[in-house]
Amino acid sequence: MNKKTKGKLSTESLASDLTEEQRKQLCGLLGNVELTLLYKASVHGYQASVFHQRCDRQGPTLLVAYNYSEYIFGGYTSVDYTQCYQQITDKEAFLFSFEGTEPVCIKVKSGHHARYDDAGGPNFGQQLCFCYNNQPVVHHQGGINAFDFYSDTLYGEDPDLRECEVYKVKHILQVMEKPWRNVLWTAERRAELMEMIRNYKPLVMSVSRVRILMIGPVGAGKSSFFNSINSIFMGRITSKAMSGSAGTSLTTQFRTYPVKDGREGKPLPFVLCDTMGLEEQTGAGLDIEDISSILQGRVPDRYKFNPITPFQPDEQKASRPASLQEKIHCVVYVINTTKISLMSDKLQEKLASVRRKVNSLAIPQMVLMTKVDEACPQVEKDLQSLYVSSYIKSKVQEVSSRLGVPVSCVLPVKNYSQELELELNCDVLLLTALQQMLNFADDYLDDVCPLEDNPK
Numbered sequence: 001m002n003k004k005t006k007g008k009l010s011t012e013s014l015a016s017d018l019t020e021e022q023r024k025q026l027c028g029l030l031g032n033v034e035l036t037l038l039y040k041a042s043v044h045g046y047q048a049s050v051f052h053q054r055c056d057r058q059g060p061t062l063l064v065a066y067n068y069s070e071y072i073f074g075g076y077t078s079v080d081y082t083q084c085y086q087q088i089t090d091k092e093a094f095l096f097s098f099e100g101t102e103p104v105c106i107k108v109k110s111g112h113h114a115r116y117d118d119a120g121g122p123n124f125g126q127q128l129c130f131c132y133n134n135q136p137v138v139h140h141q142g143g144i145n146a147f148d149f150y151s152d153t154l155y156g157e158d159p160d161l162r163e164c165e166v167y168k169v170k171h172i173l174q175v176m177e178k179p180w181r182n183v184l185w186t187a188e189r190r191a192e193l194m195e196m197i198r199n200y201k202p203l204v205m206s207v208s209r210v211r212i213l214m215i216g217p218v219g220a221g222k223s224s225f226f227n228s229i230n231s232i233f234m235g236r237i238t239s240k241a242m243s244g245s246a247g248t249s250l251t252t253q254f255r256t257y258p259v260k261d262g263r264e265g266k267p268l269p270f271v272l273c274d275t276m277g278l279e280e281q282t283g284a285g286l287d288i289e290d291i292s293s294i295l296q297g298r299v300p301d302r303y304k305f306n307p308i309t310p311f312q313p314d315e316q317k318a319s320r321p322a323s324l325q326e327k328i329h330c331v332v333y334v335i336n337t338t339k340i341s342l343m344s345d346k347l348q349e350k351l352a353s354v355r356r357k358v359n360s361l362a363i364p365q366m367v368l369m370t371k372v373d374e375a376c377p378q379v380e381k382d383l384q385s386l387y388v389s390s391y392i393k394s395k396v397q398e399v400s401s402r403l404g405v406p407v408s409c410v411l412p413v414k415n416y417s418q419e420l421e422l423e424l425n426c427d428v429l430l431l432t433a434l435q436q437m438l439n440f441a442d443d444y445l446d447d448v449c450p451l452e453d454n455p456k
C-alpha cells in the first residue's frame with residue numbers, strides 16, 4: 001500500500017493509507033469534497049470511546065477500512081455521530097468497496113435505519129459493525145436490511161482489519177471568476193424564450209410538432225423534465241407524467257406528451273417522448289431494438305414495453321415507412337449529475353450502442369444534465385451560481401467525454417421536484433434546454449428536407 005499522503009488529507013501528522021488515486025475515486029462518489037482524517041485506528045486504538053471522542057459532531061463522515069485480504073471498504077454517512085441511541089435515517093448513506101481500481105457503491109435502500117447511533121463503534125444499518133467490541137474487526141450481522149450487500153464481495157469475508165480510518169467530508173465550492181456560459185436570469189429572458197418556443201414552426205410543413213425522445217436510466221429525471229416544461233407553460237406546478245424514485249422503471253409505457261400553452265391554450269409545437277428507463281442489464285428496461293423502433297416512428301403512444309421481447313411492429317404498418325411526422329427529430333440523453341462518475345461500464349456501453357444507432361439515422365443528440373442542485377450545495381442555494389461552479393463544469397466535461405457528445409450539447413438543468421411554486425432561475429435553464437432541442441430538430445429536418453415533398 002502506498003503510504004504517501006497529501007497535505008490536504010491529514011490533520012496533525014495523521015497519514016492516510018489511501019493512495020491519491022483511491023482518494024480521487026472516493027471523492028468521485030461524494031461530489032466536490034475535501035477529506036480530513038479524523039481518526040485512525042492504528043494510531044488511536046480501536047476503542048469506541050476514542051472513535052467518538054474524535055468523530056462525534058463532525059458532520060458527514062467517510063469510514064475507510066482495510067483488511068488483510070487487501071480489501072478497502074467502508075461507508076459514508078451524512079449525519080453526525082452523537083451517541084443519541086437512536087436509529088438514524090440517512091438517505092445519502094452508502095457502502096463502498098474497491099473492486100479493481102474503482103469503488104463500487106451500494107446505496108442505502110430507503111435511508112431508514114442507515115445507522116444506529118450509540119456509544120459503540122461505527123456501524124451501517126447495524127449490519128456492518130466496525131471496531132466491533134473494541135477489536136480490530138468488522139462484524140456482519142443480519143436483521144435490519146438497510147443495505148443490500150454480501151460480505152464476500154464487500155470484503156472477501158475477511159473480518160480482520162489492519163486499519164480503520166474516518167474522514168470528515170467537507171463540501172467545497174470552487175468559484176470561477178467568469179461564468180463559462182452566459183445566462184440572462186431575468187423575467188424578460190424567460191418571456192422571450194417562451195415566446196420563441198410558442199412561435200417555433202418546424203422547418204418542414206408535413207411536421208406540425210417535432211418529436212423529442214428522452215432516454216436515460218431510471219430516476220434520471222425524464223418524467224420530471226416533461227412535468228417541469230408542462231408546469232412552466234401552465235403557470236403552476238403540474239405532475240402529469242408519473243415521477244418517482246422507485247428502483248425499477250416507473251414508466252413502462254412509451255408515452256408521448258404534448259404540451260399545451262396554458263390550460264385552454266393551443267398545443268405547443270413539440271412532443272416530449274418518455275421511455276421506460278435504460279436499465280443496465282440486458283433483458284431489463286429498454287432494449288436497443290425498442291429504441292430503434294421508436295426512433296423510426298413505429299411505436300404507438302401508450303405501447304407497453306415487454307422487457308423480455310422487443311417491440312414487434314404491426315405487419316401491415318411495418319411494410320410502409322413511418323412518415324417524417326412520426327419519427328424522432330432529436331434525442332436527449334437524460335443523465336443525473338450526481339451519478340456521472342458512478343456510471344457503470346454496462347450502462348456506458350448501452351448508451352454507446354444507442355448513440356451509434358442515433359448517429360446512423362443522423363438524428364441530432366444532446367445531454368440534459370439533471371439534478372444540478374443535488375450535485376453542488378452552492379448551486380442548490382443559488383441556481384445562478386451554476387456557471388461559475390467549476391465542479392459543474394467538470395461534470396459537463398465528464399459526461400461529454402463519457403457519452404461522446406460535445407460540451408456545447410450538454411445542458412444542465414434543475415427540474416421541479418418538490419417545489420410548490422415556479423422559480424425564475426429554474427425556468428430559464430429548462431426553457432434554454434428546450435429551445436436547444438427545437439434548434440436541433442430543425443437541423444435534422446433541414447437535413448432531410450430535400451428528401452421530403454413538402455419543404456416550406
Ligand SMILES: Nc1nc2c(ncn2[C@@H]2O[C@H](COP(=O)(O)OP(=O)(O)O)[C@@H](O)[C@H]2O)c(=O)[nH]1
Nearest residue numbers: 218219220221222223224243244371414415417
Ligand atoms: N433535486 C432534484 N430532484 C429531481 C430532479 N429531477 C428529478 N428529480 C427527482 O428524481 C426522481 C426521479 O425522477 P423521474 O422524473 O421520475 O425520473 P425518470 O425515471 O427518469 O422518469 C423524482 O423523485 C424526482 O422528483 C432535479 O433536477 N433535482
Ligand SMILES: [Mg+2]
Nearest residue numbers: 222223242251
Ligand atoms: Mg419516468
